[in-house]
Amino acid sequence: MRVLLSTYGSRGDVEPLVGLAVRLRELGAEVRMCAPPDEDFRQRLADVDVPLVPVGWSARELTRSAPPPSSLPERAAQLIATQFDVITAAAQGCDVLVATGMLPAAAGALSVAERLGIRSVSVVFQQLDLPSPHHSPLAYPGRPYPPEITDNRVLWDLNAESANVLFGDALNTSRASAGLPPVDDVRGYVLGEHPWLATDPVLDPWLPPAGIEPVQTGAWFLPDERPLPADLVTFLDAGAEPVYVGFGSMPMHAAADVAQVAVDAIRAHGRRAVVKRGWADLDLIYKRDDCLFVDEVNHQVLFGRAAAVVHHGGAGTTTTATRSGAPQVVVPQAADQPYWAGRVAALGVGVAHDGPKPTFESLSAALTTVLAPEARARAAAVAATVRTDGATAAAKLLLDSR
Structure with missing residues (x-):
């Protein structure tokens, strides 16, 4: 069986598909992935021997450039057109396509599968993408919801309207060129009736009824067997557990100030710090030997050796930290965080x-809470309830539903 995995987004959109790809291959499937052309994505896929078909612009550069909200329809049109070009070629000979990532990219990928007559599955990595009366939708840039509207059902209707306004013309232009009929509900087309929700049911419980019935598989993770860098191991072994700080793919403004604030607060608690540079390029002007800056490392191992984890609240980082049993301070920046x-x-x-x-002051207060012994005990208890087989379960489901 041949499977094409398609996404466009940050590391949090790519990494879960890495776990699924490896599990699919272990079950005998042939797998390739369409993803942004960023070098760190290329390297990650090369590490697990999964072919990358690059699509679209660099996700990192797009995030850093922070284009204005008014440019979203134009960028979406370009992205959808690129999906039709790239995925049409990449999907040749494939039996199923798994689509996730930004909504217009997923819409383009699913349209290609429809055109080629290939079975497709739509996947989300957090339930805020799924309509429900129990939570409100995220707003698109430049299209905030009226503050007087608090009914979630009405907000979801507005969310569908925004998706159609922003992406509908671009999607239907490409579909018409491919001989496909128009779509009048972009979000509904992408999600269908039974999208897959690749999150942990303890950390992210789905509450019915909601008018949509997702298939919740558990989060998709691959056990990370990479050793920690030698300098990090030496640092960890040289003293008590440090506090980890990292903000993943988020390009935080005044990053140097944020790093200094975090390290100062950690020092005030008598702790050492490990800081991940990330896409924000966190750094300090004046460094001391109680703080180590790192690039890409094995979070699964590092978080298990941390006294606490300070992070931005991405779905993948939150799940990894929860699985590790490390207490967390989440400093959300945007979107689902x-x-x-x-x-x-x-x-x-x-x-x-x-x-x-x-x-x-705010970070010091948060650290006081999470560095207490009872916080560690609670985190360890919850960690024992988190599923570890989500990617395997999804891979079996995908292959068994042929």
Whole structure:
């Protein structure tokens, strides 16, 4: 069986597909992936011997450039057209396509599968992409919801309207060129009736009824067997457990100030710090030997050796930290991150920081909570309940439903 995995987004959109790809291959499938052309994605896929078919612009450069919201329809049109070009070639000979990532990219990929007569599955990595009366939708840039509207059902209707306004013309132009009929509900077309929800049911419980019935597989992870860099191992072995700080793919403004604030707060608690540079390029002007800056490392191992994890609240980082049993301080920056911060707080495994930019006082207070022994005990108890077989379950489901 030949499977094409398609995504466009940040590391959080690519990494889960890496786990699925490896599990599919172990079950005898042939797998390739369409993803942004960023070098770190190329290297990650090369590490697991999964062919990459590059599509679109660099996700990192797009994030850093922060284009204005008014350019979203134009960028979506370009991305959809690129999906039709690239995926049409990449999907030749494939039996099934798995689509995720930004909505217009997924819409383009699924349209190609429809044109080629290939079975397709739509996947999301957090439930805020799925309509439900139990939560409100995320707003598109430049299209905020009226503050007086609080009914989630109405907000979801507005969300569908925004998707159609932003992406409908571009999608239907490409579909018409491919001989496909128009789509009048872009979001509904992408999700269908039974999208896959690749999240952990403890960390991200789905509450019916909602008018849509997702297939929740558990989060897709691959056990990371990469050794930690030698300098990091030496640092970890030289003293008590440090506090980890990292903001993943988020290009935080005033990054140097954020790094300094975090390290100062950690030092005030008598702890050492490990700081991941990430896409924000976190750094300090003046360094001391109680702080180590790292690039890409094995989070699964590192978080298990951390006293606490301070992060931005991406779905993958939140799940990895929860699985590790390390208490968390989540400093959400945008999108779904406030949701994950709220889930961490609700489960009692950490603190949801109020606002995207921590101060010395706010971070010190959060660290006081998560560095307490009872916080570690609670985090360890919840970690034992998190599923570890999500990618395997999804791979079997995909192959068994032929």
